[in-house]
Amino acid sequence: MNKPHEPRLWTGRTPSSGAPVECVVLVLHGGKVDSLSPSRPWHLSAVRMWQFTRALRSAGRSRGLLVAQLQYRFRGWNGIERSPVRDARWALRRIHHDYPDVHVVVVGHSMGGRTAAAVADDPLVRGVVALAPWWPDGGEVEAMRTSQILRVVHGDSDSWTDAATSRRATEAAANAGVDAAFFSMPGGHFMIRRPRSWVKTTTEFVMDMVGRVPAETDGVTG
Numbered sequence: 001m002n003k004p005h006e007p008r009l010w011t012g013r014t015p016s017s018g019a020p021v022e023c024v025v026l027v028l029h030g031g032k033v034d035s036l037s038p039s040r041p042w043h044l045s046a047v048r049m050w051q052f053t054r055a056l057r058s059a060g061r062s063r064g065l066l067v068a069q070l071q072y073r074f075r076g077w078n079g080i081e082r083s084p085v086r087d088a089r090w091a092l093r094r095i096h097h098d099y100p101d102v103h104v105v106v107v108g109h110s111m112g113g114r115t116a117a118a119v120a121d122d123p124l125v126r127g128v129v130a131l132a133p134w135w136p137d138g139g140e141v142e143a144m145r146t147s148q149i150l151r152v153v154h155g156d157s158d159s160w161t162d163a164a165t166s167r168r169a170t171e172a173a174a175n176a177g178v179d180a181a182f183f184s185m186p187g188g189h190f191m192i193r194r195p196r197s198w199v200k201t202t203t204e205f206v207m208d209m210v211g212r213v214p215a216e217t218d219g220v221t222g
Helices: 050-063 083-098 111-121 163-175 195-211
Strands: 008-011 023-028 065-071 103-109 125-131 149-155 179-185
Touching: 008 083, 023 050, 023 083, 023 111, 023 195, 050 065, 050 195, 065 083, 083 103, 083 111, 103 111, 103 195, 111 125, 125 195, 149 163, 149 195, 163 179, 179 195
Parallel strands: 023 065, 023 103, 103 125, 125 149, 149 179
Antiparallel strands: 008 065
16 A cells, blocks of 8 residues: 555556566656645646556557556655656666566656656666656756657647757757657647647557567666
8 A cells, every 4th residue: 555655656457368568658747846745646747647548558458568657756856856756766666576677668748758858767768758848957868878769749839848948859869879759749738739639649659669679678677
């Protein structure tokens, strides 16, 4: 049972027909710049990500995909504490324990996009899909490896996080050899306009990454 101020990993059913888990998708919601208030599953930042989680589960269940959505301990990034990064690393340890040597794709919105970039140094993270990411430093993806895949989607009228910074960071990653691409989407930060397009685009990106997960892990372990 989860205690107060502990993260929680909401995992779905395992793949259909008893198929082995071939890849895990970790879904990360957004949050606030600073807040030590407990994160709750009914907060809008978490609720808006369930449409992605459900779509990914539906698309990937027959292909060995397990999708887990993380609930952070706190609502905020909290400066040097980087609270959601600690929680995401906890989730990755859980995933690696339950599914050793299985690759992971991380999907994150806003603060979740920053968190996804921060945990991309995990040796089993195959790719990152960042939705309207909060990348204030502009260098959040500099540590991504050339073997990884990065897809960034940003609303063209986003007034909360900076689409231009996201584009520059994506281009810098591509120039460093990462398979990285930026996509502009009509609308603002909260993915309210054309939400089905956001979900469809994200699902396609993830399924493409899953399709490119190598059968062998080349001796890499978590």
